[in-house]
Amino acid sequence: MTVEPWFIVAMVLSLAGYCLYLAGLRRHLVEPSRASWLIWAVATGVEAATYLAVNPGKPQGLVFIFSAVACIIITLAMWQRSRWTRPSPTEAICMAASLAAVVLWLPLQETFWAHMLVVAAVPLGFWPTWASVVEDRARERSPAWGLWTLGDLATLVVAVRTHGLGIGGYAYILVELTCHASVWVMVGLDTIDPRQALSVRSRGQKLLDAYVPANPFTIGTTHLGKAVFAARAFAEGEELTRFSGRRVAASRVPRALNGARDRFLQIARDRYMGPSGRIDDLINHSCAPNAGLRFEREGVVLVALTPIAPNEEICWDYSTTLDDPDWSMECRCGTATCRGTIGAFATLPVERQIWYRLRGVVAPYLVETVEPGRERAA
Structure with a gap:
């Protein structure tokens, strides 16, 4: 069986993004939103499972499974160094949507609507991160956001080339692409350079963003x-x-x-x-x-x-x-x-x-x- 080249590109970009983000987390170079990652750790697993159920045999489903595992790993890494507080109303709504999707998917066998419900909750999961970035862009200045955005584009290419996907096949990819790209633009497109986020260079960067020095x-x-x-x-x-x-x-x-x-x-x-x-x-x-x-x-x-x-x-x-x-x-x-x-x-x-x-x-x-x-x- 021939391996789709764009699938390999998507996997490599996604893997590189999670590795760089985890490295930045361990070196205290990023200050991620605990709420967002807790939501993503739960929701991405449901998203991956329902996506594969709606689109059985599609290779891009493996990208989503990998993302779910990576989200759980990063959330556990944050858990060790953080104290958790009661969820906000937005966080509670997103978690409730993920739970409702599981109910629709397993007992009621409404896989398509379960998948669409979780897709609709994706922007809610990004809301705490957007709020954090608005308050201080330096908290998320990581090349991971650019790599994830490009990985989503590669995944979209794979979906288009495999043909036959309806709204259930494209909705999740497009929403994830939009959300990842929005954070990338907010923190600065120059963050695609991993040397900056890993503090290899001492000077800051400026591109569609205010000047931000290296981690002080x-x-x-x-x-x-x-x-x-x-x-x-x-x-x-x-x-x-x-x-x-x-x-x-x-x-x-x-x-x-x-x-x-x-x-x-x-x-x-x-x-x-x-x-x-x-x-x-x-x-x-x-x-x-x-x-x-x-x-x-x-x-x-x-x-x-x-x-x-x-x-x-x-x-x-x-x-x-x-x-x-x-x-x-x-x-x-x-x-x-x-x-x-x-x-x-x-x-x-x-x-x-x-x-x-x-x-x-x-x-x-x-x-x-x-x-x-x-x-x-x-």
Whole structure:
């Protein structure tokens, strides 16, 4: 039996894409959406199975099976380094669609409609990734998106050359092609060069995209565990990274997460930001920090308080956002000025509070002016 050359091209491009993406994930060069990959890990398996049922014997079905296995591998790799949160409404809808497709496919034997239902849910699976890229394009700057797009084009060629496919044969390929291509355009077409995503070159790229430097951070370990280090020099006042995560009411923050396991960031008197699963979760506390959080209209931004040299650990003072008098944890930062305990901002020495306020790295709700006629109790 003659092997279709375009089928080989599709498999090679798909394989290369997943290998490069996994390499970037392990080296912390990409910060993927956990929600999208969890959805894809479930949905691609159903998509592959229903596609083969609708189009038995078609070689492109093997590409989809391979993609499903690769999605599961990447999701498991992310699982080891992330904490998972309750699905958003969009994520829940997509997962429900995948479950409904399984019901249509197996008990009801409605294979075609099961396949079309999962195809319709594909854009929902991409929604968390689109939102992540809009917030910060650098999170997905990987050549994988270009390789997957070209692989989809090769798969489409295979489908056309094999003839006889109806809407059930082309719908999934076209939707996947559109979604992959959209992310590729959003992060920059120049990312097809794998040397950039693997940090072989030190300079950034620019093509249909804003200038994005090489990854400015590395992940290492200290006596506290994982830590974030500067991969290049930062000037005083320079923006380092933006903190992100789902907003959570104070009443819903798990009280059992006291201490080192707590990745919730207080952003208002009654609201917290949950763990993002990205690099901001790994930045440690220090009683003598070189960075601090500024609350801006666009979000919460970590800025350099002093010049930061390459290979220097990046730290900030957790107390600059804390208003909860009941929260505390032991501090083991090891600096000469270590306080021994991390607590609410009010527990800091007055001169330290003033130092942080002058640099604009105290949460707004901690520096509110006392109303006229009201005084603090002595």
